[in-house]
Amino acid sequence: MSTTASDAGTTPPGVSVPELPPAFQVSKREQKTLPNWALKVAMAITGTFGALFLVLHLVGNLKVYTGAEHFNDYALWLRHVGEPLIPANGVIWILRCALALCLLVHVTCGVLIWTRGRAARGKFPAKRNNGFRSVGATLMPFTGCALLVFIVFHILDLTLGTQPIATADFQDHTETAAFAYQNLVADFSRPWAAAIYLVMMALLSVHLAHGLFTVVSDLGAVGKRLRAILIAIGGLLALAILLGNASIPLAVQLGVLK
Numbered sequence: 389m390s391t392t393a394s395d396a397g398t399t400p401p402g403v404s405v406p407e408l409p410p411a412f413q414v415s416k417r418e419q420k421t422l423p424n425w426a427l428k429v430a431m432a433i434t435g436t437f438g439a440l441f442l443v444l445h446l447v448g449n450l451k452v453y454t455g456a457e458h459f460n461d462y463a464l465w466l467r468h469v470g471e472p473l474i475p476a477n478g479v480i481w482i483l484r485c486a487l488a489l490c491l492l493v494h495v496t497c498g499v500l501i502w503t504r505g506r507a508a509r510g511k512f513p514a515k516r517n518n519g520f521r522s523v524g525a526t527l528m529p530f531t532g533c534a535l536l537v538f539i540v541f542h543i544l545d546l547t548l549g550t551q552p553i554a555t556a557d558f559q560d561h562t563e564t565a566a567f568a569y570q571n572l573v574a575d576f577s578r579p580w581a582a583a584i585y586l587v588m589m590a591l592l593s594v595h596l597a598h599g600l601f602t603v604v605s606d607l608g609a610v611g612k613r614l615r616a617i618l619i620a621i622g623g624l625l626a627l628a629i630l631l632g633n634a635s636i637p638l639a640v641q642l643g644v645l646k
């Protein structure tokens with residue numbers, strides 16, 4: 389079933405309106421699915437939340453340069469923040485659930501937009517523009533999938549300590565002691581693990597730079613100056629997350645952190 393112009397309910401009774409050409413008809417099934425703009429707004433909001441998490445995570449990660457004691461205290465604080473109002477691990481679990489929900493919405497909407505785009509382009513897609521921006525855009529599904537795999541790898545590696553991904557020296561945190569510093573240094577002392585993190589930080593920065601660029605349009609920022617400022621902030625954030633995070637495996641490999 390498809391709509392005609394008269395379905396809109398704007399035509400006076402007795403006046404017949406011809407059917408729209410097939411290319412302009414919207415099937416009943418399509419009317420029930422979420423429009424692309426809603427998917428894009430959902431992606432923009434969840435992506436911005438993810439970027440905010442990454443900024444906070446970077447600030448936390450950089451505490452590694454303040455020494456083992458401070459870094460471990462910070463890991464312990466994360467588990468006890470809000471006590472006694474909130475039980476131990478409460479805040480960290482709220483954050484984990486919010487992040488998991490954002491990731492689920494972000495990935496589902498991304499897959500829907502990507503499959504719809506492919507179906508709409510058909511067998512003869514138009515030639516893409518060349519240039520840095522379009523390379524970032526073309527790489528989005530690839531960098532996105534790589535990040536998904538990385539997040540699973542990273543949690544097994546530094547949170548759960550699952551071998552053989554984590555080191556044999558991995559120590560679980562206890563109620564009163566955290567070993568985040570020792571786990572991190574042992575992990576990045578393995579050249580292959582440091583290399584994986586470095587490559588992933590490069591892919592993450594490409595994903596973030598293009599993602600934050602699109603957020604500016606998808607959340608409706610208009611005006612040349614405002615757009616330029618927001619795009620610059622997005623680019624700088626992506627660069628800070630790349631350089632700040634990448635410095636850590638490099639520092640371990642160079643013996644600055646031990």
Ligand code: HEM
Binds near residue numbers: 445535572636637
């Ligand atoms: C070189 C870069 C990174 C370093 C050094 C790093 C470090 C860490 C460490 C040490 C932990 C465990 C914290 C603890 O035990 O308290 C952790 C957990 C985590 N990291 Fe990262 N991280 C990096 C990049 C990333 C990136 C790019 C993402 C997301 C795309 C990410 C997402 C997470 C998540 C979701 C957790 C689990 C938190 C939890 O459930 O306890 N990390 N990270």
